[in-house]
Amino acid sequence: MDPTLTVLLYSSLAAAAAALGVLPLVGRTQVPKVWIGWANAIAGGLMLGSAHALSGAGVELGPFSVAAGALLGVAFTYGTHRVSDTEDLDLNRLADTDPTYGSKVLLTSFLHSASEGVAIGVAMVINLPFGIFVALAIAVHNIPEATVLCAVLRGRGVGLGTAAGLAMAMNSGQVLLAVTVFAVLSAAPAAVPPVIGFAVGTLVYLVLVELIPESYREAGPTTIAVLTSLTMGVLILLHGGLS
Amino acid sequence: MQLEPVVVVFLYGLLTAVATGLGALPFVFVRSVSPRAVAYSNAIAAGLMLGASFGLVAEGSERGSVQTFLGTLLGIAFILVTQRLLGEHDLEIGQLRGAGARRMLLIVIVMTVHSFAEGVAIGSSFAGGLTLATLITAAIAVHNIPEGLAISAVLRPQGATIAACAGWSIFSSLPQPLMAVPAFLFVDAFRPALPYGVGFAAGAMVFMVFVELLPEAFEHARRPAVGLLASGSLIAMILFQALL
Ligand SMILES: [Zn+2]
Numbered sequence: 181m182d183p184t185l186t187v188l189l190y191s192s193l194a195a196a197a198a199a200l201g202v203l204p205l206v207g208r209t210q211v212p213k214v215w216i217g218w219a220n221a222i223a224g225g226l227m228l229g230s231a232h233a234l235s236g237a238g239v240e241l242g243p244f245s246v247a248a249g250a251l252l253g254v255a256f257t258y259g260t261h262r263v264s265d266t267e268d269l270d271l272n273r274l275a276d277t278d279p280t281y282g283s284k285v286l287l288t289s290f291l292h293s294a295s296e297g298v299a300i301g302v303a304m305v306i307n308l309p310f311g312i313f314v315a316l317a318i319a320v321h322n323i324p325e326a327t328v329l330c331a332v333l334r335g336r337g338v339g340l341g342t343a344a345g346l347a348m349a350m351n352s353g354q355v356l357l358a359v360t361v362f363a364v365l366s367a368a369p370a371a372v373p374p375v376i377g378f379a380v381g382t383l384v385y386l387v388l389v390e391l392i393p394e395s396y397r398e399a400g401p402t403t404i405a406v407l408t409s410l411t412m413g414v415l416i417l418l419h420g421g422l423s
Numbered sequence: 424m425q426l427e428p429v430v431v432v433f434l435y436g437l438l439t440a441v442a443t444g445l446g447a448l449p450f451v452f453v454r455s456v457s458p459r460a461v462a463y464s465n466a467i468a469a470g471l472m473l474g475a476s477f478g479l480v481a482e483g484s485e486r487g488s489v490q491t492f493l494g495t496l497l498g499i500a501f502i503l504v505t506q507r508l509l510g511e512h513d514l515e516i517g518q519l520r521g522a523g524a525r526r527m528l529l530i531v532i533v534m535t536v537h538s539f540a541e542g543v544a545i546g547s548s549f550a551g552g553l554t555l556a557t558l559i560t561a562a563i564a565v566h567n568i569p570e571g572l573a574i575s576a577v578l579r580p581q582g583a584t585i586a587a588c589a590g591w592s593i594f595s596s597l598p599q600p601l602m603a604v605p606a607f608l609f610v611d612a613f614r615p616a617l618p619y620g621v622g623f624a625a626g627a628m629v630f631m632v633f634v635e636l637l638p639e640a641f642e643h644a645r646r647p648a649v650g651l652l653a654s655g656s657l658i659a660m661i662l663f664q665a666l667l
Contacts, residue, residue: 228473232477232480232481235477236477236481239661239662239665243661243665243666246661246662246665247658247661250658250661251655251658254650254651254655254658258647258650258651261647262647267646267647268645268646268647377658381654384654384657384658385650385651388637388649388650388653388654389646389647389649392637393641393646393649396637396638396641401633401634401635401638402503402634404633405630405632405633406499406503406630408629408633409495409499409626409629410499412629413495413496413626413629414492416480416484416488416491417489417491417492419484419488420484420488420491421488
């Protein structure tokens, strides 16, 4: 198979997985608040595990470019939050029906998954099996992230089907960026280390700023710490087993 | 004068322990103890510890991912239990009570426990010859400095003196000379235990970051500030470890 098709296939699979995030909401109008915390923690652990795998591959190629790219990734994410006025936004307000809030949540969600598309794309350039591994990790993590988004959408009266569709649509940027980054980096391999860094920086910053803060109030620090460190550990174990 | 090899190993370990104390130095200039300064310090410590655990896990996985993972589980369980035990007693360290005191004690315990694995690394590195051992010891010594920084970042804002910060930092690394000697003498017996050890240390550190340092940081500082400080220090730590 053409490698670009592989990238397209797996990143689309990751985006489609988001639809499964609606499942916990089937048969109920809302999920318990602690579930939101758990979902955030599991998604965060998978993102940190992916960041670990990527940074490990990156520092072998060029530690300084990786570090510079990572700082850029952090700065970029901080900047987009700044510009969109979402830097302190609680993304889990289930009962907030303000229209501005809704559009901000959707925008943040779109940018979040687009950044993860960069991680998929650059991982695929490092080598396809590694890229598939990262794409699958992101696919699994898209499910709990979509659950949180769907819970917010359901709280605003959005139907189940529409919520699932929106969750997938918010991940369209992931596919687009995965394919674009893969194509560009295949032509310009010198840019691989800084882009690995960029992916690591955005993943870490997004976990710290978007996923973790709210989850502490929803499920308490101990539960969050257990879930985050365990999912991170399991992903690293799987990665170690594969390589 | 020719020193006994065992003495050399001990001295090398001691050197790395003393290097940890240097991490307290930047805090000579930090005197403010506002809740926000504590939060910023905890965010920096969180990034440094996450970065350190990234390095530990990578090293452990090379020797055995399953053993590293089992070690990680033990590390998480260890902090859970320690935290429970500390939580049940009304803690008092000097002027400090409650959560601040618990956090101080916990970080010293976590960092001390994680030094055992590094002591084993120093001791067993002598099996590869003195040059390798010197390189690894120098690497661990330098890498101890940000660990001392992480400890001081938690202790200093709580009102600990510079001497106390340096003292506890060095204390946390004392297992290095103590473990280096038996690891050197019984290198073949210790080597298989290393992935468990580094996994344990990484699990304990990551768990400590998420259960104590970040919640406290987010309580008293805005998210972007915590996010920027923690990810910045994480990136610095990754770079630092890659260069060593
Ligand atoms: Zn994510």
